[in-house]
Amino acid sequence: MTESRKTSRPSRRDCVRGLSVGAAATLAGCIGGSFSGGSSGSNGSGNDKELIFWTDYFSDENDDPWEKWYKESFEEETGTNLKVAAFSYEDRRQKFLTGARSGNPDYIEGVLSHLSEFVKADLVEPIGDRAKELDYFDGYVDGAMRAMEYDGKLYGLPFTGNGRALIYRKDVFERHGLEPPQTAEEFLEVGRTINEKEDGMWAFHNCTKKGSVRAFQEWMSHVYQHEDNLYEREGDGWTLVPDAEVFAKVFDAFYYRVWAADDPIANPEQKGTGWQVNDPGFLNGQFAMIECGPWLRGWTTGEEIQDAERTKALLDEKSAVAHLPRAKGGSKGTYLEVKPVMVNANSGNKDAAWEGVRRFTSPESLRKQKEAIPDSGDLATPVHEDVESTIDNENWKPLVDVFETGKPLAKISWGPVQEAFWTEMQNVVYGKKGPDAAGKDLHSQLKSLESEV
Amino acid sequence: MATTTTGRERFGRYAEEFRWFLRETWLGYALVLPTTVLLGVIVVYPTVSGVWISLFEQSLINPGDAEFVGLGNYARMVADPTFWLAFKNSVLLTAVAVSLEYLLGLGLALALKEKVPGIGLFRSVSMVTWVLPIIVMVIIFRWLVQPDFGFVNIVLDWLGLPTTYWFGNETWAFPLVVAMHVWRNVPFFAIALMASMQSVPESLYEAAQLDGAGPLQRFRYITLPQISYVSMIMIVLHVIFTFNNFDIVYLSTGGGPVNSTEVLATYVYKQAFTSYALGYAASVGVVMLILLLTFTAVYVKLEET
Numbered sequence: 056m057t058e059s060r061k062t063s064r065p066s067r068r069d070c071v072r073g074l075s076v077g078a079a080a081t082l083a084g085c086i087g088g089s090f091s092g093g094s095s096g097s098n099g100s101g102n103d104k105e106l107i108f109w110t111d112y113f114s115d116e117n118d119d120p121w122e123k124w125y126k127e128s129f130e131e132e133t134g135t136n137l138k139v140a141a142f143s144y145e146d147r148r149q150k151f152l153t154g155a156r157s158g159n160p161d162y163i164e165g166v167l168s169h170l171s172e173f174v175k176a177d178l179v180e181p182i183g184d185r186a187k188e189l190d191y192f193d194g195y196v197d198g199a200m201r202a203m204e205y206d207g208k209l210y211g212l213p214f215t216g217n218g219r220a221l222i223y224r225k226d227v228f229e230r231h232g233l234e235p236p237q238t239a240e241e242f243l244e245v246g247r248t249i250n251e252k253e254d255g256m257w258a259f260h261n262c263t264k265k266g267s268v269r270a271f272q273e274w275m276s277h278v279y280q281h282e283d284n285l286y287e288r289e290g291d292g293w294t295l296v297p298d299a300e301v302f303a304k305v306f307d308a309f310y311y312r313v314w315a316a317d318d319p320i321a322n323p324e325q326k327g328t329g330w331q332v333n334d335p336g337f338l339n340g341q342f343a344m345i346e347c348g349p350w351l352r353g354w355t356t357g358e359e360i361q362d363a364e365r366t367k368a369l370l371d372e373k374s375a376v377a378h379l380p381r382a383k384g385g386s387k388g389t390y391l392e393v394k395p396v397m398v399n400a401n402s403g404n405k406d407a408a409w410e411g412v413r414r415f416t417s418p419e420s421l422r423k424q425k426e427a428i429p430d431s432g433d434l435a436t437p438v439h440e441d442v443e444s445t446i447d448n449e450n451w452k453p454l455v456d457v458f459e460t461g462k463p464l465a466k467i468s469w470g471p472v473q474e475a476f477w478t479e480m481q482n483v484v485y486g487k488k489g490p491d492a493a494g495k496d497l498h499s500q501l502k503s504l505e506s507e508v
Numbered sequence: 509m510a511t512t513t514t515g516r517e518r519f520g521r522y523a524e525e526f527r528w529f530l531r532e533t534w535l536g537y538a539l540v541l542p543t544t545v546l547l548g549v550i551v552v553y554p555t556v557s558g559v560w561i562s563l564f565e566q567s568l569i570n571p572g573d574a575e576f577v578g579l580g581n582y583a584r585m586v587a588d589p590t591f592w593l594a595f596k597n598s599v600l601l602t603a604v605a606v607s608l609e610y611l612l613g614l615g616l617a618l619a620l621k622e623k624v625p626g627i628g629l630f631r632s633v634s635m636v637t638w639v640l641p642i643i644v645m646v647i648i649f650r651w652l653v654q655p656d657f658g659f660v661n662i663v664l665d666w667l668g669l670p671t672t673y674w675f676g677n678e679t680w681a682f683p684l685v686v687a688m689h690v691w692r693n694v695p696f697f698a699i700a701l702m703a704s705m706q707s708v709p710e711s712l713y714e715a716a717q718l719d720g721a722g723p724l725q726r727f728r729y730i731t732l733p734q735i736s737y738v739s740m741i742m743i744v745l746h747v748i749f750t751f752n753n754f755d756i757v758y759l760s761t762g763g764g765p766v767n768s769t770e771v772l773a774t775y776v777y778k779q780a781f782t783s784y785a786l787g788y789a790a791s792v793g794v795v796m797l798i799l800l801l802t803f804t805a806v807y808v809k810l811e812e813t
Contacts, residue, residue, distance in 0.1 A: 149781050152568055176569045264676070265764025325655050327676025327765040332655065341656065361657075468569060470782040481766045485678060 104135055106407050108415075109151070110164035110396075111141040121420070121427040129414055133407045144169070144268070151399075152176060158401045161408040164214070164415070166268075167202055170395050171466035174205045180398040183209035185409055191418055191441060199438040202393040202463035211395025212416035215433040217348040218389040218461035219276040220454055224343045225375040227253060235377035239308035242344075242380035246313075246320030249343045258320040259313060260342045263484045264329035265477045271469075272390045273346045274476060277305040279462045280385035285472070285501070286465045286508060293467055293508055295501050303494030304382040306483045315486040326484055335359035338366045346379060348392065349435030349454050352446070353428065375450035378457055391461025393438065418442050467508035475500040555797070562791035568784040581791035591792065593767055594775040597682070598796075601771060602750045605689035609746060610739070612690065613697020618727075620702045631699070638695045646759040649688055650675065675761050681769050688756050693749075697742055704738035705731060740811045744804050751800060772796050 113122040126137050140160065142150060148169050151160075155178040165173070173179040186192055186209055199213040223235060228245075231252055236242035246258035262270035278285060281301045286293040313321045325332055337345045338354060339361045354360070355367045378387050396415050398408045414420060418441040425434050425445060434445045436458035446452055479497040482488040488496070562581055566574035585591050620631050637645070652660045653674040661671035674680045708731065716726050754773035757763060763770035763778070772792060780789035 152781070172569060264762060265767075266758075266762030322655065324672040325676065326673070327681075327761075328655070328673055331650075332673070468784060470784055474778060474782050477764070478767065481764055485766050487766055 106133075106135050106137050106162075106402075106404060106411060107160035108137060108139050108162050108164075108411055109142060109147050109160040110139060110415075111143070112164065113139050114141040117428050118424075119427070121423045124423050125414065125420060129411060132414070133410050135404065135407045137411065148172070151178065155399050156401050158399065158403050160399060161402040161404060162396060162398050162411050164394060164396045167391075167393055167395065167464050168469040170203065170211055170397065171205060171464070172468055172470075173397060174210050174466070175468055178400055179210050180400040180402075180405060180408075181208040181210055182212070182398055182409060182412065185413075186212060189413065189417075191439070194418065194440045196438050196440070198391060198459075198461060198463065199393045202391065203395050205466045211397040212412055213393045213395055213438040214416040214421065216391065216393040216438045216458065216461070217350075217432070217436050217454070218391055218457040218459075219272060219346050219348055219379065220389065220457040221377045221379050222337065222345055222347045222351060222374060223377065224256075224369075224373055225450060226373040227256070227343045228375075235375070236380040237378070239304075239380055239382040243308070243312055243320060246344070247318060250320060253343065256340065257322045257325075257342055259344045260321050260325065260328075260333050260336055261309065261313065261346055262329045262333050263310070263314065263480065264327055265481055267329040267477070268473070269330045269333070270480065271473045271476055272392065274305065274309075274480065275464070276346065276379055276388075276390040277309055277382065277385070278302075279388040279390060280379070280381045281305075281388075283388075283462055284465045286467050286505070288465075293465070293505055295498070295505055297498075299495045299498035301384075301494075302497050303491045304384070306480070306493050306497075307490035308380075308382040310480060310483045311490040314484045327481070331359075338369065340365070340369060348432065349446070349451070350432035352435060352448075352451060353430045353432045371448060376453040376457065378453070378460070387460045389457055389461050391458075391463045393463060469508075471504050471507060472501060475504070558790050558797075559794055561787055562794045564787045566786040568780060568786050571786065574787070577787070581788045582795075584788060585791055585795065590767060590770065591772075591775065594770045594772045597769065598751055598771040598773070601682070601686060601689070602747055605686050605693075605750050606743060606746045608686070608690045609693045609697050610743060612694045613742075614701055616694060616698035617701035617705060620698055621705050631702075634695045635699065636695075637692050640692070642692075642755045643759060645688060645692055646756060649684070649760065653684070676765055678765050678768050681761050681765060685757055685760060685769050688760065689750055689753070692756075693746060697746070700738055700742050701735055704735040708734040736811065740807065744807055747803060747807075748800055751796065 112118060113125075122139075126139075129135075129137050144166055147163065147165060151163055151165075151169070151173065155163075155173070155176075163169075170179070195213060196216065199216045200209070202216075203209055203211045203213055221235065227233075227249060228235065231248055233245050233248060234241075236245045242259075249256065249258040261273050264270060275285070278297060278301065281304075282296045284296050287296050313319060314323060314326055325336075333342075333345055334347065334351060334354065336342045337347070338351070338359070352370060355370065356363050360366050379389055381387070396412045398405055398412055402408045418439045421434060421437060421439060421442040424431060425442070429445065431445055434442060435451070435454055437444060444455065446454060475497060479488070479493045479500075482496075483490055483493045561574075563576060563578055564574040565577045565580070616634065620627065620634065640648075652658050655661060655671065655673045660674070664671050672680075674684050712730050712734075713726055716730055721729065752773055753771075754777060757769055757771050757774050758777065761769045763774045773796075776789045776792045776796070779785045779792065
């Protein structure tokens with residue numbers, strides 16, 4: 056009986072041993088998990104049965120038929136389950152920079168500034184050899200493909216692209232006998248006329264929020280009207296291209312005189328706002344001009360839109376597109392946005408990850424996207440010649456010309472540059488500094504970043 | 509000889525005591541061990557690692573390529589005007605927000621303590637702001653102050669007062685950030701203080717009343733001393749929470765306009781993830797840690813005395 060009790064009831068020592076083993080196993084699990092990268096696994100065995108793709112495409116229900124086709128055809132081809140996770144671009148960038156070495160995700164869709172950061176951090180895989188074997192490889196737009204390269208190697212395939220243009224209210228311009236402005240002086244003159252003659256509408260709005268990537272892109276669009284690059288490769292380093300005068304001109308024409316001067320053409324009460332005010336403001340009829348891309352075309356619903364019918368009419372009949380106005384000495388040019396899809400260099404299954412990239416960026420996928428979302432702004436200026444533009448409205452066709460003048464970002468680490476820009480831009484917008492002083496200060500800061508970027 | 513025997517006996521007694529000590533306490537140590545190891549992994553290791561990184565110049569892009577700079581990051585911090593601006597804003601935000609939270613929370617606690625019809629429902633409803641996720645709260649505030657269709661601006665416009673995008677206004681952005689902290693945390697203060705007040709024996713109030721103490725005196729000499737311990741805990745917790753808070757500022761203003769709402773938490777984030785300066789960001793983090801540890805130690809000591 057005693058023996059039996061002894062064997063059937065665990066002793067105190069057994070309990071402690073059990074607890075210790077349990078704790079050790081838990082810790083091992085924690086530590087092991089943090090290094091293995093979770094579900095994707097990254098042991099390099101190449102036998103993983105689940106792949107992870109980070110993109111926020113597919114998060115909209117309109118994407119469903121495209122997503123269904125993509126997932127099913129991918130899983131059928133590779134025998135691997137695909138898990139898609141959606142994060143904002145900023146979250147995605149941060150998580151990838153800190154966690155990609157774990158092998159998770161296996162491939163990622165990002166923006167152009169991410170590509171250079173990820174390449175510098177050795178986080179993405181060169182895919183040139185594989186890509187050149189694609190029978191549709193030559194059909195990608197040259198500018199978009201150049202944007203995917205770093206030091207002569209291809210690190211991503213593009214799937215959407217656009218250039219920043221001036222989107223303006225054609226009906227308002229016609230009503231007052233105005234032409235789309237080409238120079239900064241015309242732009243400011245047109246702006247003042249609209250402010251004077253239109254009630255309940257401001258002539259212009261651009262993004263001035265600290266930390267706004269969109270604000271940075273708008274500013275870069277104007278810098279590209281003066282130079283092909285902000286930084287240029289020189290030997291092993293980078294050299295700042297524009298001089299302080301270029302920065303001063305851009306600050307003066309598109310920030311100081313727009314927001315801070317005596318007769319501003321934008322609503323001074325809207326300083327410090329981002330795209331959340333910019334785009335819906337135009338779509339709701341509050342602004343006559345904004346700097347924007349083709350995505351605006353498809354934005355006719357959602358909580359930001361006050362009247363869907365009115366917005367649709369505004370986009371279809373009352374809006375048009377032109378090149379951005381230029382400060383003195385500038386020529387046509389704009390920020391080229393191309394979104395790359397890249398393979399994680401630490402993925403445990405690079406073959407399947409490449410297949411995911413290839414399939415997502417293929418002309419077939421782009422056509423499926425177009426079927427699912429016929430007015431998609433992502434395909435207004437397609438990055439592959441086998442795909443037709445979704446633009447069928449004459450007023451919006453100049454977007455194609457604008458796209459052709461687009462210039463891709465230099466392959467540097469953009470974070471410190473953006474931080475310097477936001478500070479000086481807000482100094483100008485809030486009247487803390489004149490455009491000349493801000494231009495000089497920004498130039499000196501960017502010059503000092505040459506060795507860091 | 510006799511000395512040797514005594515020494516042996518003494519050693520034997522110590523050995524026996526040590527064995528007894530182990531026999532009696534090994535279970536306790538064994539039970540504490542897993543938690544200690546776990547805390548070591550998730551608390552001690554990251555903290556020590558953060559302090560260690562602060563001594564290096566290390567980039568987020570190439571974290572393996574670190575250069576030892578000793579106290580170089582701390583020297584850079586002393587000469588960095590944005591750090592001092594963020595430091596000033598963090599201290600001001602914490603001092604103003606926690607003071608207001610405590611005072612308003614105390615007032616609300618006194619109201620919630622009253623036994624009036626419907627007070628149960630009111631107590632539950634008052635917690636809503638604290639339960640809301642921060643992102644939801646920030647979105648609500650952003651909508652409230654939108655230039656044209658925000659409720660605040662509609663009301664101001666209706667009253668003939670000037671309207672603006674308040675988060676984009678240099679003068680008002682910081683007070684608005686303080687207001688969000690206060691709006692969110694007052695109910696938590698109120699519930700905690702109310703619970704503390706309810707544990708004060710009724711007999712103390714009755715005795716004071718018999719001695720002729722009025723409501724203010726009863727509050728000053730009975731309620732306040734009785735809730736001081738809970739007050740200390742709440743203040744320490746909220747000082748730490750407010751000083752370290754990142755998301756409210758980052759989501760509402762991003763530190764702008766013109767750095768007017770930049771605080772140390774957002775500055776650390778930007779240094780690490782925008783400027784890639786991991787070492788410098790870690791050094792600012794270490795300064796925050798030291799400041800909060802000092803505050804907590806001094807405050808607790810003062811409370812004890």
